[in-house]
Amino acid sequence: MTVLNLAQALNQALDTALDRDKRVLVIGEDVGRTGGVFRVTDGLRARHDGERVVDTPVAESGIVGTAFGMAVGGLRPVVEIQFMGFSYPAFDQVISHVARIRNRSQHRFTAPMVIRIPYGGGIGAAEHHSESAEAIYAHTPGLKVVVPSGPYDAKGLLLAAIEDPDPVVFLEPIRLYRAVKEEVPEGFYTVPLGEARVIRPGADVTLVTYGAMTKEARQAAEILARDQIEVEVIDLRSLVPLDIDTVVGSVERTGRAVVVHEAPRTAGFGAELVAQIQERCLFSLEAPIRRVTGWDTVFPLKRTEHHYLPGADRIVAAVRATRED
Amino acid sequence: MTVLNLAQALNQALDTALDRDKRVLVIGEDVGRTGGVFRVTDGLRARHDGERVVDTPVAESGIVGTAFGMAVGGLRPVVEIQFMGFSYPAFDQVISHVARIRNRSQHRFTAPMVIRIPYGGGIGAAEHHSESAEAIYAHTPGLKVVVPSGPYDAKGLLLAAIEDPDPVVFLEPIRLYRAVKEEVPEGFYTVPLGEARVIRPGADVTLVTYGAMTKEARQAAEILARDQIEVEVIDLRSLVPLDIDTVVGSVERTGRAVVVHEAPRTAGFGAELVAQIQERCLFSLEAPIRRVTGWDTVFPLKRTEHHYLPGADRIVAAVRATRED
Amino acid sequence: MLQILDPSGELVADPPFDHTLGRRLYRAMVVARIYDRKCTSLQKQGRLATYAPFEGQEAAQVGSAAALLPEDWVVATYRDAAAMWMQGYPWELLILGRTGDERGGSPPDHVPVLPPSVTVGAHMLHAVGLAWAARANGEPRVAMTYFGDGATSEGDFHEAMNLAAVYRTGTVFLCQNNQYAISLSREEQTRSETIAQKADAYGMPGVQVDGNDLMAVYAASTEAVNRARTGDGPTLIEAVTYRLGPHTTSDDPDRYRDEAETAHWRLRDPIERMRRYLERVDEWDAGWQQQLEEEGTQEIERAVELAESLPPRPAAYLFDTMFEQPTPQLLAQRQELLEAAQP
Amino acid sequence: MLQILDPSGELVADPPFDHTLGRRLYRAMVVARIYDRKCTSLQKQGRLATYAPFEGQEAAQVGSAAALLPEDWVVATYRDAAAMWMQGYPWELLILGRTGDERGGSPPDHVPVLPPSVTVGAHMLHAVGLAWAARANGEPRVAMTYFGDGATSEGDFHEAMNLAAVYRTGTVFLCQNNQYAISLSREEQTRSETIAQKADAYGMPGVQVDGNDLMAVYAASTEAVNRARTGDGPTLIEAVTYRLGPHTTSDDPDRYRDEAETAHWRLRDPIERMRRYLERVDEWDAGWQQQLEEEGTQEIERAVELAESLPPRPAAYLFDTMFEQPTPQLLAQRQELLEAAQP
Numbered sequence A, B: 001m002t003v004l005n006l007a008q009a010l011n012q013a014l015d016t017a018l019d020r021d022k023r024v025l026v027i028g029e030d031v032g033r034t035g036g037v038f039r040v041t042d043g044l045r046a047r048h049d050g051e052r053v054v055d056t057p058v059a060e061s062g063i064v065g066t067a068f069g070m071a072v073g074g075l076r077p078v079v080e081i082q083f084m085g086f087s088y089p090a091f092d093q094v095i096s097h098v099a100r101i102r103n104r105s106q107h108r109f110t111a112p113m114v115i116r117i118p119y120g121g122g123i124g125a126a127e128h129h130s131e132s133a134e135a136i137y138a139h140t141p142g143l144k145v146v147v148p149s150g151p152y153d154a155k156g157l158l159l160a161a162i163e164d165p166d167p168v169v170f171l172e173p174i175r176l177y178r179a180v181k182e183e184v185p186e187g188f189y190t191v192p193l194g195e196a197r198v199i200r201p202g203a204d205v206t207l208v209t210y211g212a213m214t215k216e217a218r219q220a221a222e223i224l225a226r227d228q229i230e231v232e233v234i235d236l237r238s239l240v241p242l243d244i245d246t247v248v249g250s251v252e253r254t255g256r257a258v259v260v261h262e263a264p265r266t267a268g269f270g271a272e273l274v275a276q277i278q279e280r281c282l283f284s285l286e287a288p289i290r291r292v293t294g295w296d297t298v299f300p301l302k303r304t305e306h307h308y309l310p311g312a313d314r315i316v317a318a319v320r321a322t323r324e325d
Numbered sequence C, D: 001m002l003q004i005l006d007p008s009g010e011l012v013a014d015p016p017f018d019h020t021l022g023r024r025l026y027r028a029m030v031v032a033r034i035y036d037r038k039c040t041s042l043q044k045q046g047r048l049a050t051y052a053p054f055e056g057q058e059a060a061q062v063g064s065a066a067a068l069l070p071e072d073w074v075v076a077t078y079r080d081a082a083a084m085w086m087q088g089y090p091w092e093l094l095i096l097g098r099t100g101d102e103r104g105g106s107p108p109d110h111v112p113v114l115p116p117s118v119t120v121g122a123h124m125l126h127a128v129g130l131a132w133a134a135r136a137n138g139e140p141r142v143a144m145t146y147f148g149d150g151a152t153s154e155g156d157f158h159e160a161m162n163l164a165a166v167y168r169t170g171t172v173f174l175c176q177n178n179q180y181a182i183s184l185s186r187e188e189q190t191r192s193e194t195i196a197q198k199a200d201a202y203g204m205p206g207v208q209v210d211g212n213d214l215m216a217v218y219a220a221s222t223e224a225v226n227r228a229r230t231g232d233g234p235t236l237i238e239a240v241t242y243r244l245g246p247h248t249t250s251d252d253p254d255r256y257r258d259e260a261e262t263a264h265w266r267l268r269d270p271i272e273r274m275r276r277y278l279e280r281v282d283e284w285d286a287g288w289q290q291q292l293e294e295e296g297t298q299e300i301e302r303a304v305e306l307a308e309s310l311p312p313r314p315a316a317y318l319f320d321t322m323f324e325q326p327t328p329q330l331l332a333q334r335q336e337l338l339e340a341a342q343p
């Protein structure tokens, strides 16, 4: 057990996967010599050579399309897209081929691959570097969508994603790469995809979130606890498959729910959560489910991103409001 | 006034726009000599020449990216993407540039352009030819998303979209191109973007839908009427801007709502409708809002698409069920 | 432009194969055309969904696929049934796919052919990854990808060509330049004189061959396949041919090309060219032709029967082919569908 | 590779401009470098967001932009501040953008320069459409687009080049081959010998010039701009240069290139080369140099002040810049934000 941050935990997961499975390879822009923009692949090329940790030209569609062929051909590629804003040129490959080959060939061919994408804002980055497009991937049949929020989960979920027989879009909250440290076991272990985690129990209001927003949710819960408002915070960990039972179970007890994400609100994943919660337990609801989300705007640049990002303050306000509804 | 089907009405709209505004041009694959796969642009090249009705190579990103430059440069391009499944290669251009230039340049540059996309299934088409990705575009800040369901609206909405100072994704229900006929005025008129239409009043249950599904919704309403169940059917006509007031007003009266679309359910636009309805009038709800949608699967091929497409039968069942909840 | 057999069936260079193979490939072209025409008529009868005929492109497909070993990958399009069949994809599955049944996308385990790509351009990259995987697995397999002139306008063509060259993957890019992307002529698609010359942009060898010359296509493909197999990297082959039929059964070519042009290419029919040659060397006679056509017709009729005799599947299959194990959401939706099914 | 001024500042061909313009462009390069270094130091002080320095590429940017008329479009990247400024984009707005303020993306109405593109590749297509629009509007404007060696690996480069050639738009493709796409060297990006040769694939003229030779860049650009303006279509110019600094202020070049290489290119500094020439023809002396540096420093300092003195905007602006008129949803969200703002 060593204490690692999220980036280090992911690095260890990739190193472990490369060690234990000859079929695994890491491929992306600058993942080799520089170890990636966020150093998540740091040192891997030196330890596993350039044939298995591959620096590529700037061609996202090409990278994903090639990795798709590799996966169909029996390898287990782990693609890194430099920032979520640069996953869009590869969108056609993902939605039209990666997500479909199993269905198209009725299980004859499959694409077991992982597409790692740093996502979200909070570091004052340039345009296109703070995107949260998880809803788009979650809306695409045939993809699994995983979002870790801490080092332990990150490593276990990434190893599970690499072992998964189907394609996984693995979203890494940029803001948390170095913000959270945790004890992480050496070697191989997995955290199953599709199991939410209650990161804080509470009886009054259910707070449902994932990825970067778990930090703000925790903070909000602590602030509210001072006023004896006990918030149950749920980290979904994966959007597809979705562990809705854990969410519904909680809301049935609390009668109140707030969903939180950084992505724009309209048709964001929060809407799906609201829809499923009210389908399953409308009559337990004592108040409308509120959404604390990014706005329906372009993610702003450094000087104003704080106006966009849902912070503990907005979450606290929403929780208080839902108790007054 | 002549009776036209939806494709003819769109053709007339384009012809009218090309006549009255020199800045307008139509560009896309096979839109010229063949008049497009669905003949929506039939005859336009002959009437307005190849400089304004432009056949392009097979390069969706190139078409949209070039049209974007045209729009910034003062033209009013109307792009045709052959099928929604082929809009994905252009996705980066749409989300990263078309939708953003106004914000990026703080109104200094704008991209007034229309991207016409035939969408939806029901004609037993090949893979990728039956997509419904409206939620993806509706989730993208900076785009308007319009979906006509009849000839009169189609012409008026398309002319409004072409006049609009901002980019509009204009989704055309393939199945309705020739299925509905209506009296359509000659010449120029517009139907404002962002106004839903109650296509059938009713006091018992609110049915919210758009595009191809309006036909099934109407049918369902007629079937239910035989049992004295009066369904209010709302055709949104545009998803962005969204006329939620009309929807909420109706649900406040009926207390029950069913949302219907053809796209996959998870993170589909129906989820957004459910979320906003319960935010606005949870306490008027006498039953959970139900979603009748496509499944979270790839759109199936000809022999089994009937298993996928929400039909009047599924809508009827959902309406009955919501009255028993 | 590489040519071995001129349109009249005269040799203008040494033949790349002996009469045995020549007759086998001639037979393949004849059967392929029977399949192609059968599909068009089935479509007219409403027994198939939209169909994209390849009449006129038989030599380009048969000649190239003939250069492959059984374990080599083929990644092709909606118009490449002949090439896919050459590599082991059963006619009945090709037909089944065209009836609008996903089961047509699932070839037997030993057949290294992906289901036909319907999107234009994207699939070329898959052949780059497949060849890469073969090398990584130490398998001497190459990947041949088929695409049209129109596909070369897509960004994915560029990325596939560049990545294949950069990583020297054993990929063969077989472009059937049939002169049209639906209604857009080759000249309107790009200003490069040939498609073959586009290979220079990637430091890749490119060759233009007479795509209606079975021998030329076979010779160029064999050379490219050997280069790929021996680790010397990818090749672009432009097979100059012509789509004699419509783009698909719902296309009307009169809107964008005239009779005369089609007639001109009719005279360059790849099957007739090879027939003349075989006749000239006494390897063809009317009797054999009749036999081929009878065998071919039987073979295709049998395939049609097989495809059409397959019972439809219960709706539940939809949910069972998305992942190895359906997610809880899919299971719930399957349940919902089954309940909706019962009145 | 076209060269007019060799690294020692000797003419090897006729100069494309007189001393007046030569001095003006030399001055521009000096000021641009002052701006570039200032930005790096501001970033280190936390006053700018990540910054992408262009030191070493001044001749490529200044020499090409100098070939434009005031109404010509410039569509460039995050590393092209010098070119954008040459075409009228104010330093203070370039700096403002780098502080992370959208207002930096809004040049004055008479400045035909798009805000810098952060995505690699996509923007080249915008220059195709802009040139097309100019022609359609009967304006004699051309569009010059700037991009790097790395951008040529993107599919959009291919589509932009092809469409520009097919429609003969007045677009000039100015590639600054600075030898790296972040950590990937030019040789690892593509196996074509030059980037210029990629133009052949589109039937487009392509020329490789010494990008650190102000005169060569100016000469090639002038020819390309004239071709574009007279309706003879697009040109690809590969300006061979070198990024002397890191990819951005958060990059560590030691991970992928060695000192010696950088040192080698230092000796080819484009500004020093032009200085030697001017000195040789008695158009340069230390006094003038000092004057330039003082003026330049003042100019940049003033720009920094202007940029930093701009007061932040109320959050509401977020909702007011998405559409000409905010949608009801945006108005509601703006309301929500304002209410959240008040405790």
Ligand SMILES: Cc1ncc(C[n+]2csc(CCOP(=O)(O)OP(=O)(O)O)c2C)c(N)n1
Residues within 6 Å of the ligand: B029, B058, B060, B082, B086, B089, C079, C118, C119, C120, C121, C147, C148, C149, C150, C151, C152, C178, C180, C181, C182, C243, C247
């Ligand atoms: C990405 C994409 N865009 C558009 C289409 C529609 N489409 C189908 S075939 C075709 C033309 C392709 O031409 P070519 O590559 O020459 O192949 P051919 O049909 O001539 O065999 C087009 C535009 C598609 N299938 N995929």
Ligand SMILES: Cc1ncc(C[n+]2csc(CCOP(=O)(O)OP(=O)(O)O)c2C)c(N)n1
Residues within 6 Å of the ligand: A029, A058, A060, A082, A086, A089, D079, D118, D119, D120, D121, D147, D148, D149, D150, D151, D152, D178, D180, D181, D182, D243, D247
């Ligand atoms: C579509 C896209 N992919 C990846 C990136 C990340 N990125 C920023 S700059 C860069 C390298 C570009 O190299 P080049 O085109 O040579 O320009 P240079 O930075 O050398 O000026 C990359 C990969 C991006 N901005 N956009």
Ligand SMILES: [Mg+2]
Residues within 6 Å of the ligand: C148, C149, C150, C176, C177, C178, C179, C180, C181, C182
């Ligand atoms: Mg073709």
Ligand SMILES: [Mg+2]
Residues within 6 Å of the ligand: D148, D149, D150, D176, D177, D178, D179, D180, D181, D182
């Ligand atoms: Mg570079």
